[in-house]
Structures are given as C-alpha cells and as structure tokens.
Amino acid sequence: MxxxxxxxxxxxxxxxETDQFPLLQQVVGNDKEQQPEETKAEGHASGAKSAGDxxxxxxxxxxxxxxxxxxxxxxLTFEYCNLSVLWQHLRNPAQHAGIILSSPRCVSSISEAVTACDSHNQWNANLLHEWSSKHIYCVGPSTIAKAKQLFSPSNVDSMIVTGQESHAESLGDTIIQDNSQCILTLPLLYPCGTLRRDVLQKKLANANIQCNQCIVYDSVVNPxxxxxxxxxxxxxxxxxxxxxxxxxxxxxxxxxxxxxxxxxxxxxxxxxxxxxxxxxxxxxxxxxxxxxxxxxxxxxxxxxxxxxxxxxxxxx
Missing domain, CATH: 3.40.50.10090 (Rossmann fold)
Structure with a gap:
C-alpha cells in the first residue's frame, strides 16, 4: 500500500492545456482587436506547448x-490545424446530427476555430444554441467537463452523452444504441487529431452511421x-x-x-x-x-x- x-x-x-478558453472569451467580449495576429491565420493556430509552458x-x-x-x-506537444475547415462545419449545424468529442483538445479546437474564423460573431448569435440542441458525444470526464465549459451558458447537460467506459470504443457502442430506433440521415461532426485510432469511425460505419471527420490538431514529439x-x-x-x-x-x-x-x-x-x-x-x-x-x-x-x-x- x-x-x-x-x-x-x-x-x-x-x-x-489550460482549463479556460481565453481566446473564445475575447470573441464573446467583442474585443477582437486584441487577438494575436497568428490566431487569425488561414486555418492554422499555434497551440504548441513546450515543456516549460x-x-x-x-x-x-x-x-x-x-x-x-x-x-x-x-x-507530446501539438498544433491546431484546418481550423477554417472545422469552422465551415460549425457554421452549418443543420447539416449534422451531432458532434463527437473524443478528447479535451478536440473541444478546444472549436474555440480556436471560432476565434480564428468567426468575424461576424455567429457563434454567440445562433450557432452555440443550435449545436447545444444536438447530441454531444464525449469520451471521458475531462472531455465532458470541457464541453460543458465551452457550451455554457446553454443548458447542455441533457444533450451530453458518454460511453459506459472512458474510451472511444465504448462511446461507439453508446452512439449505436442511442440511434438504434432510427436511421441517422445526417452525419456526426468528428474533429480529431492526427494520431487518432480508427476504431470509433469503423464501428460507426459498420452500423451505417456517417461521420464528417476533420483533422484539427497535429501531435508531435516534445523536442x-x-x-x-x-x-x-x-x-x-x-x-x-x-x-x-x-x-x-x-x-x-x-x-x-x-x-x-x-x-x-x-x-x-x-x-x-x-x-x-x-x-x-x-x-x-x-x-x-x-x-x-x-x-x-x-x-x-x-x-x-x-x-x-x-x-x-x-x-x-
């Protein structure tokens, strides 16, 4: 013992990562002039963290x-990527049945995409509410906590779904069971990293559940x-x-x-x-x-x- x-x-x-969404809070406060220039880049944001950071x-x-x-x-350290592609998906909630968030970093990619691409404050005007009305499938307690933080102040608790166990395969079983009584006609948005395993997507594909996969961060070895x-x-x-x-x-x-x-x-x-x-x-x-x-x-x-x-x- x-x-x-x-x-x-x-x-x-x-x-x-930090527990807060400082860049997203800048958008909420309409203080975009204070955003660092690199966060406005075309679909790429520096999210890299060194050992000293x-x-x-x-x-x-x-x-x-x-x-x-x-x-x-x-x-590992990481960098966000393809944020403009993710933003195009986020701008069209009506084209998705829900969203899969397999890690806290996937949640953060949404705030990064909003910060980098939402020049007209669409997220706070209507997109946040629309996404909060869909199922938000999460892997693990850390991802759930971060998702609640991101989608606050919407009453999103009832829409967050997780698996029996804290891994992607278990979440896949839950998604399949959750939709066993109906056929999903729309895909689930699935932001993920370059080192993802394909277990979840293959499991869903075998159950005829489509995913719009979007690579949103790249993991690299800590130098x-x-x-x-x-x-x-x-x-x-x-x-x-x-x-x-x-x-x-x-x-x-x-x-x-x-x-x-x-x-x-x-x-x-x-x-x-x-x-x-x-x-x-x-x-x-x-x-x-x-x-x-x-x-x-x-x-x-x-x-x-x-x-x-x-x-x-x-x-x-």
Missing amino acids: WRDKRLKVYLLKAAP VSEDRFITGLSLLEIEATLVPV CLKLELEKVSHALKAISDCTAVLCFFSPSGVKYVFQQLDVNVLVNDLVHVVAIGPTTKSALEDYFSSKDISKVVLQCKDPTPESLIDILQFNI
Missing part, C-alpha cells in the same frame, strides 16, 4: 494532495523529451529507497518514450508500469513482449486521478 512506502510517480503524457495538471494536483511525489514528463527521459532514466537506475511508477497515457506515448528510454530500467522490481486505458495497456504489453521483458502492466479503470490513486493504493 502506497502509504507505507515512498512513491515517485512519472506521468508520461501530452502537455496539458505546462499549466497545472489535474493528476499532479490530485497526487500532491495525498503527498505523493509526481513529475509530469510531457511526451525536450530526450532530455526529460535522461533525467527519468538516471533516477530509475539510482532508485533504492522508494517505489517508482511510470504512468503512460497513450499508445503514441509508449512508442515515443521507448524510442529514447532504455527499457532495461524497468527490470527493477521497484519500478511499476501503469496504463491509463486498455489501448495503452495493449501497446505496452506488445512492446514488452517484443523485447522479451516480463513486466506486469496495471490498468486504470478510468482516465482520472482517482483511478490512478486506486491503483497506487491497492496494487503497488
């Missing part, structure tokens, strides 16, 4: 409240990742008086981390590996199998700090 030992937790994930992470916060030492290792992992590797090799936990948040994170981290540092019994979800767990197990490394991969029930704390409390 973690309270009986000293823990060091390394969170290997994308750099988090990381806002407070809710996992860091949750663990620190329990006096667990946690370190964020940003694996400081090698340096960050050198620090982690040094700490793991020297570990003796505590237990270390490496928590992975995506299959792409697994790929990029082990391109630069010596996997042999995990052989130590004091080093544990946790996956935030089933696809990440599979990616880790496949990688360990390819290297003939016997390592148990623990999986969080949900992608939340509470689920990670449960793992630490009952499994480590």
Whole structure:
C-alpha cells in the first residue's frame, strides 16, 4: 500500500492545456482587436506547448494532495490545424446530427476555430444554441467537463452523452444504441487529431452511421523529451529507497518514450508500469513482449486521478 512506502510517480503524457478558453472569451467580449495576429491565420493556430509552458495538471494536483511525489514528463506537444475547415462545419449545424468529442483538445479546437474564423460573431448569435440542441458525444470526464465549459451558458447537460467506459470504443457502442430506433440521415461532426485510432469511425460505419471527420490538431514529439527521459532514466537506475511508477497515457506515448528510454530500467522490481486505458495497456504489453521483458502492466479503470490513486493504493 502506497502509504507505507515512498512513491515517485512519472506521468508520461501530452502537455496539458489550460482549463479556460481565453481566446473564445475575447470573441464573446467583442474585443477582437486584441487577438494575436497568428490566431487569425488561414486555418492554422499555434497551440504548441513546450515543456516549460505546462499549466497545472489535474493528476499532479490530485497526487500532491495525498503527498505523493509526481513529475509530469510531457511526451507530446501539438498544433491546431484546418481550423477554417472545422469552422465551415460549425457554421452549418443543420447539416449534422451531432458532434463527437473524443478528447479535451478536440473541444478546444472549436474555440480556436471560432476565434480564428468567426468575424461576424455567429457563434454567440445562433450557432452555440443550435449545436447545444444536438447530441454531444464525449469520451471521458475531462472531455465532458470541457464541453460543458465551452457550451455554457446553454443548458447542455441533457444533450451530453458518454460511453459506459472512458474510451472511444465504448462511446461507439453508446452512439449505436442511442440511434438504434432510427436511421441517422445526417452525419456526426468528428474533429480529431492526427494520431487518432480508427476504431470509433469503423464501428460507426459498420452500423451505417456517417461521420464528417476533420483533422484539427497535429501531435508531435516534445523536442525536450530526450532530455526529460535522461533525467527519468538516471533516477530509475539510482532508485533504492522508494517505489517508482511510470504512468503512460497513450499508445503514441509508449512508442515515443521507448524510442529514447532504455527499457532495461524497468527490470527493477521497484519500478511499476501503469496504463491509463486498455489501448495503452495493449501497446505496452506488445512492446514488452517484443523485447522479451516480463513486466506486469496495471490498468486504470478510468482516465482520472482517482483511478490512478486506486491503483497506487491497492496494487503497488
């Protein structure tokens, strides 16, 4: 049990975003003159976050409240793209049955598109209300929270739908069940990233549910990742008086981390590996199998700090 030992937790994930929508708030306040020029570019906005530009992470916060030492290792940074294309979809809610939001970053892409392209304040005039009257399908609690924030002050709670579990495949099952009594004649808008998996779209296509997929952000390796992992590797090799936990948040994170981290540092019994979800767990197990490394991969029930704390409390 973690309270009986000293823990060091390394969170290997994308750099988090801020919880607010400052650019969108500028549009709401009709203060567009203060927008940075780069946000007005044709369909491309700089959303990149460096290792030194990381806002407070809710996992860091949750663990620190329990006096667990946690370190964020940003694996990925990102840039928004195709915002003008997304805006064209957002301008036409009548052509969509609803919207799929698979991550908080997908939610943020909407605010970025509004900021960059909504020169006539259409979002606040009518589009916000129209989209809020449609089903908003979300993956995970973080996405739900961000969607509620974006669509506020509309009474959107009743229109937000999520899966039984916090992953895309479960949401696909929910969408199919939700529309089992009728045939959707309009597609669902699906803003997503370049590293998306096609599980959700294929599942919906097999059920004759169409999606308008729009790539809205590009994920790239953090340019400081090698340096960050050198620090982690040094700490793991020297570990003796505590237990270390490496928590992975995506299959792409697994790929990029082990391109630069010596996997042999995990052989130590004091080093544990946790996956935030089933696809990440599979990616880790496949990688360990390819290297003939016997390592148990623990999986969080949900992608939340509470689920990670449960793992630490009952499994480590």
